[in-house]
Amino acid sequence: MSSLIGKKAPDFTxxxxxxxxxxVNALTLSEYLKGSYGLIFFYPLDFTFVCPSEIxxxxxxxxxxxxxxxxxxxxxxxxxFSHFAWRQTPVEKGGIGRIKFPLVADITKNIARNxxxxxxxxxxxxxxxxxxxxxxxxxCVINDxxxxxxxxxxxxMVEALQFHEEHGEVCPAGWQKGQTGMKADAKGVAEYLAQNxxxx
Numbered sequence: 682m683s684s685l686i687g688k689k690a691p692d693f694t695x696x697x698x699x700x701x702x703x704x705v706n707a708l709t710l711s712e713y714l715k716g717s718y719g720l721i722f723f724y725p726l727d728f729t730f731v732c733p734s735e736i737x738x739x740x741x742x743x744x745x746x747x748x749x750x751x752x753x754x755x756x757x758x759x760x761x762f763s764h765f766a767w768r769q770t771p772v773e774k775g776g777i778g779r780i781k782f783p784l785v786a787d788i789t790k791n792i793a794r795n796x797x798x799x800x801x802x803x804x805x806x807x808x809x810x811x812x813x814x815x816x817x818x819x820x821c822v823i824n825d826x827x828x829x830x831x832x833x834x835x836x837x838m839v840e841a842l843q844f845h846e847e848h849g850e851v852c853p854a855g856w857q858k859g860q861t862g863m864k865a866d867a868k869g870v871a872e873y874l875a876q877n878x879x880x881x
Contacts, residue, residue: 684797685818690721690810691795696761697754697783698768704761708783710754711816718751718842719812720835723798723805727759727767731829733777735807738832740780749839753782758793758804761786798823811838813846854881 685691690710697708710721722739724732739746739753746753757764764784770776785792793799798808807824820838824830841852850862853873863873 685810685821688818689816690719690812690818691792692816693785693792693795695785695787695792697785698761698764699783700779700781702765702768702779704765708785713754713783714752714812714816716750716814718749718814718839719810720746720751720753720839721756721796721810721812722753722830722835723756723793723796723808725800725804725807725826726757727763728770728775731807731827732757733772733775735829735832736777736780736784737772739835740777740782742832742836743781745836746839749836749843751839754785755780755782756785756787756792756805758787758790760788800826809835811835811842813842853877 692709692711694707694709696704696706698704724735726732736755739755743753764786767777768779772778787793790799790802793805796808796810798806800806806826807828807830809822809830810818811820813819819842822830837857840858841856844852844858844862848862851865853863856862863869
């Protein structure tokens with residue numbers, strides 16, 4: 682599995698169910714993200730177990746992602762019709778309800794394959810990819826099927842990338858928005874560790 686970090690995010694055009702319940706036959710990632718950051722996340726299948734908790738967690742944080750100029754896109758190997766049906770299923774009955782971002786249909790499995798997350802030519806691992814405004818992959822994390830991801834960590838990584846872009850400093854271990862960064866030189870490392878090493 683080769684890393685996509687520092688490379689252009691593989692573009693795709695596919696059918697998707699949009700936040701307003703419409704079905705579009707050709708959502709193109711690069712066009713959809715134009716001018717925004719992107720979080721593309723893969724999950725194994727609709728109507729399963731860990732997946733709805735993750736999807737709802739992303740949807741519950743869409744105001745925060747919007748504040749960060751970040752668009753979220755979910756992808757699985759299900760059809761757009763399965764996505765639509767799952768959206769119509771109430772949360773208390775195992776559905777996801779009217780989530781606030783598109784769900785892309787990857788029935789050919791080519792999107793998952795191109796992102797390196799396809800498991801045994803069947804379903805996608807839980808891969809999350811942060812894409813900057815130039816279309817470059819800047820962060821990714823891939824979980825095995827039983828392990829739900831931390832959506833707050835996805836928010837933190839967007840904030841870290843934007844901090845780096847704005848200030849030119851790097852983000853040390855555990856960095857949170859509002860904390861100081863580190864200058865990427867020997868003096869900057871020494872100064873940061875002198876003040877923060879015990880708290881790391």
